Amino acid sequence: MIDYQQLTPESLAQACQDAINACDDAIAAIVATPADERTFANTFVALESAVDIVHQASGKYAFMSHVSDDDALRETARDWDERIGKYAVQLGFREDLYAAVKEFAATPEAASLAGEEARLLEFTLRDYRRNGFELPKEQREQVQALMNRLVELGTEFRKAIDTWDDAIVVPREQLAGMPDRWIDGLRRVEEDGATKYRVSLDYPEIMPFMDNADSGELRRELFLKNQNKGGEPNVKVLEEAIAVRSRIAQLLGYDSWAAYVVEKRMAKERGHVDRFLRDFGERLAPKAEADMAVLSRAKQQHAGDATLHIWDWWYETNRLLKTDYAVDDFAIAEYFPLQACLDGLFLVTQDLLGIRYEPAADAPRWHADVQAFDVFDANGGGEPLARFYMDLYPRPNKFGHAAAFTLRSGRRLPDGSYQRPVSAIVANFTKPTPEAPSLLRHTEVVTLFHEFGHILHQTLTTARFLEFSGTSTERDFVEAPSQMLEHWVWDRDVLRRFSRHHKTGEPLPDELLDAMIRAK
Structure with a gap:
């Protein structure tokens, strides 16, 4: 049982490394098994047990990157979250492990599998194909390098979001529409001898503010701050991630990253998703247009302006709920x-x-x-x-x-x-x-x-x-x-x-x- 209170960056790093080492040892035993001795138990069940060692390390330790309030521990956990992600990529590209799986797949036992066992074999072979094992080695190595880069970009992107801290700071009189109890829970900031209130991007602050604050300009300011979490550097991270995904799909013979991803969904094909969304959109369009018209008229009546901006949507909807339905979220x-x-x-x-x-x-x-x-x-x-x-x-x-x-x-x-x-x-x-x-x-x-x-x-x-x-x-x-x-x-x-x-x-x-x- 892990003692989180005694966990240090050093002990976290050691525990994660120990898990990877133990997984490596277990996999070495799997690949060393002679082909004529392959069974579901000594190949697939053993592989499950090996992978679960690292899976549990991720759950116990890398998870701390999301919840620890210790800066050093959180950074170490984030680093190991990325390392474990890359280790998982490496496992998926090991040729000796693929050979072991293929050896078992050729056995009479494999042909007789049913239920979850047959499904596991099917999915495992599918995932190897999706990693490029039917391609020349040079192409497969390119795919592996790109998938490792995606892990790095994902870590970088999430870190920028999780550590982003921004807010608007306003005097109390500009918080019209917000109840006193909510305002009193905000952090106070002293500026130029005056007490002001900090409205952050944390959910308990931004969501009620967007629903209730009368100031459209402040709603706009807070909305744009929230939309720009991570800043311009994260835009570049996202642009590179999109390019990397596109290249992976191209190397693997898919016409897009969407086609690659949806293969593992119930939808199976991108065309099914496209048709569903198009049909859904056509069915909902009249209702959406009617709702927009109602909100636009409501804004015209109380503000003298029928233009609906995206930062008005929640406010106007909430205002309509109060005036036409007597539904007040704060009262409820x-x-x-x-x-x-x-x-x-x-x-x-x-x-x-x-x-x-x-x-x-x-x-x-x-x-x-x-x-x-x-x-x-x-x-x-x-x-x-x-x-x-x-x-x-x-x-x-x-x-x-x-x-x-x-x-x-x-x-x-x-x-x-x-x-x-x-x-x-x-x-x-x-x-x-x-x-x-x-x-x-x-x-x-x-x-x-x-x-x-x-x-x-x-x-x-x-x-x-x-x-x-x-x-x-x-x-x-x-x-x-x-x-x-x-x-x-x-x-x-x-x-x-x-x-x-x-x-x-x-x-x-x-x-x-x-x-x-x-x-x-």
């Missing part, structure tokens, strides 16, 4: 303290799936804000099925959005036991203070349920192999469980069960509930 948030939302989330999913959650008192934590829970079968005792973490509040240099991370994948171990999955929600909801609770707007409640859908997908997996474990599915399916869970936060009975006013304890009134559903 009074009924959604974070703890009540967590209680409701747990209640719904425990009832729905026949599971129960218990605080994991022994779980190592990387920050004092982090909570940990074990998942159990509600009808059985014994060992937990899985564990998940919740890291829900903003911190400097922390991952800036909301996402679910796999820290350890579930899989069937060679001894027949099941490796318990470990996952983490990383989000950026308003942190409670002694003066004010953490209150979630309804859109944030939707986000919480959505991300927990990923956690359930990751932690309740029964897949035998890493390749298919949890959210390791086709990427055009992976959002389905999360989008399904979102619907529970629009259900009247569910909302009545867990909404409660942070002062009175009263549930969300029927008139507010009705207005929310009518305006959906």
